[in-house]
Amino acid sequence: MDLKAEFQRRVMAKRPELIALTQDLIRIPTLNPPGENYRKICEYLSARLKQTGFVVELIRAFDTPGDSEKYPRWNIVARCEGKYAGDCVHFNSHTDVVEIGKNWTFDPFGGVLKDDKIYGRGACDMKGGLATSIIAVETFLEVWPDFSGAIEISGTADEETGGFGGVAYLSEKGYFSPLKVQHVIIPEPLNKDRICLGHRGVFWAEIETHGRIAHGSMPFLGDCAVRHMGAVLSEMEHSLFPALAKKRTDMPVVPEGAKQSTMNINSFHGGQAIPEADFTGLPSAVVPDSAKMIIDRRFLLEENIDKVEAEIREVLEKVKSERPDFRYDMREIHRVIPTMTDRNAPIVTTVSKAINDVLGKSPQYVVSPGSYDQKHIDRIGRMKNCIAYGPGILDLAHQPDEYIKVSDMLDSAKVMGLTLAELLTGPSPQN
Numbered sequence: 001m002d003l004k005a006e007f008q009r010r011v012m013a014k015r016p017e018l019i020a021l022t023q024d025l026i027r028i029p030t031l032n033p034p035g036e037n038y039r040k041i042c043e044y045l046s047a048r049l050k051q052t053g054f055v056v057e058l059i060r061a062f063d064t065p066g067d068s069e070k071y072p073r074w075n076i077v078a079r080c081e082g083k084y085a086g087d088c089v090h091f092n093s094h095t096d097v098v099e100i101g102k103n104w105t106f107d108p109f110g111g112v113l114k115d116d117k118i119y120g121r122g123a124c125d126m127k128g129g130l131a132t133s134i135i136a137v138e139t140f141l142e143v144w145p146d147f148s149g150a151i152e153i154s155g156t157a158d159e160e161t162g163g164f165g166g167v168a169y170l171s172e173k174g175y176f177s178p179l180k181v182q183h184v185i186i187p188e189p190l191n192k193d194r195i196c197l198g199h200r201g202v203f204w205a206e207i208e209t210h211g212r213i214a215h216g217s218m219p220f221l222g223d224c225a226v227r228h229m230g231a232v233l234s235e236m237e238h239s240l241f242p243a244l245a246k247k248r249t250d251m252p253v254v255p256e257g258a259k260q261s262t263m264n265i266n267s268f269h270g271g272q273a274i275p276e277a278d279f280t281g282l283p284s285a286v287v288p289d290s291a292k293m294i295i296d297r298r299f300l301l302e303e304n305i306d307k308v309e310a311e312i313r314e315v316l317e318k319v320k321s322e323r324p325d326f327r328y329d330m331r332e333i334h335r336v337i338p339t340m341t342d343r344n345a346p347i348v349t350t351v352s353k354a355i356n357d358v359l360g361k362s363p364q365y366v367v368s369p370g371s372y373d374q375k376h377i378d379r380i381g382r383m384k385n386c387i388a389y390g391p392g393i394l395d396l397a398h399q400p401d402e403y404i405k406v407s408d409m410l411d412s413a414k415v416m417g418l419t420l421a422e423l424l425t426g427p428s429p430q431n
């Protein structure tokens with residue numbers, strides 16, 4: 001019997017089961033922040049995977065950012081041992097979803113199925129991917145019960161807020177060590193025919209300019225922190241932004257606009273706090289003594305993070321040299337080093353072949369403009385053989401009426417299962 005054909009036939013037969021599983025996951029509202037229902041979704045997954053023959057661990061990331069008795073950071077890691085020794089393939093999905101936002105026409109936690117689409121917050125990012133990997137693995141186990149190696153499935157917390165209570169914590173505890181895990185697939189919604197090799201780097205910082213408070217009718221007696229910050233912005237427009245636009249990368253980043261260095265000014269505030277909406281009074285006349293700005297700089301594999309920081313400091317020092325009394329602080333908030341898996345890594349070549357088999361075309365290799373949990377698997381876990389591959393359209397993530405197509409999930413499940421077949425079966429001891 002052609003086992004690969006049989007596998008694909010069985011995946012198609014599981015369409016109703018895949019829909020039900022995706023709907024169940026969407027109906028557990030794991031909003032983050034604050035980090036709701038992590039325990040509940042872990043217990044749901046635990047019950048399902050135990051039935052499939054997995055050994056399950058629930059792990060709370062104690063004392064990580066956001067972890068509390070009210071909002072504990074629960075994670076699940078499930079492992080199924082094969083009959084013979086071999087590699088371990090790990091599917092990692094985050095269980096958290098972002099806030100709902102406005103303008104939904106479907107119930108965000110209803111999991112409504114209409115035509116080929118399942119709607120809900122997290123449908124594509126990434127409960128659809130999680131459900132897809134479970135169906136792929138369960139079908140694989142039916143067709144190849146005597147496989148070699150091991151399969152792991154994890155559901156982890158907090159990816160949307162940095163992953164510290166999820167993959168970072170598990171990496172520190174050795175769950176992604178190359179001794180334990182040899183291949184990682186993160187089923188983020190990158191489209192069923194694309195392999196995501198990694199992501200750009202991140203440097204977030206808060207810049208504060210200082211002034212001196214005085215009566216607003218006599219600003220010359222004070223020193224306006226907002227005008228100082230205005231000078232910083234002006235210098236950024238003049239020198240920094242044009243310089244960033246010139247830094248191009250060889251990384252295959254999509255969309256095209258992200259194939260260069262970028263910087264977002266995340267927020268900007270100076271002077272008095274903005275009053276509550278129901279406050280009807282006037283502001284008081286004061287010269288602001290502080291202005292703050294948060295910058296979000298995304299950098300490339302070709303860049304060095306120390307230089308990224310130095311470049312911003314140069315802007316500040318230039319302004320300082322031109323403005324008397326200019327004083328500032330810069331405080332780093334967050335950093336992520338860029339990562340990109342080699343195109344010849346085993347997980348890349350294997351998934352590529354499976355995409356060819358299922359979809360009849362070669363995959364597109366991409367790099368994500370924003371970072372995701374691969375950063376922790378690479379930096380802390382020291383596991384390099386890792387990609388993001390999963391169904392769904394990235395642009396729909398975090399949007400109203402987010403959805404996932406059932407047909408895309410089925411195709412991706414086939415790709416995932418054939419990948420397992422390639423890595424965990426073959427001419428080894430069985431038969």
Ligand SMILES: [Zn+2]
Pocket residue numbers: 094125126159188189
């Ligand atoms: Zn995601």
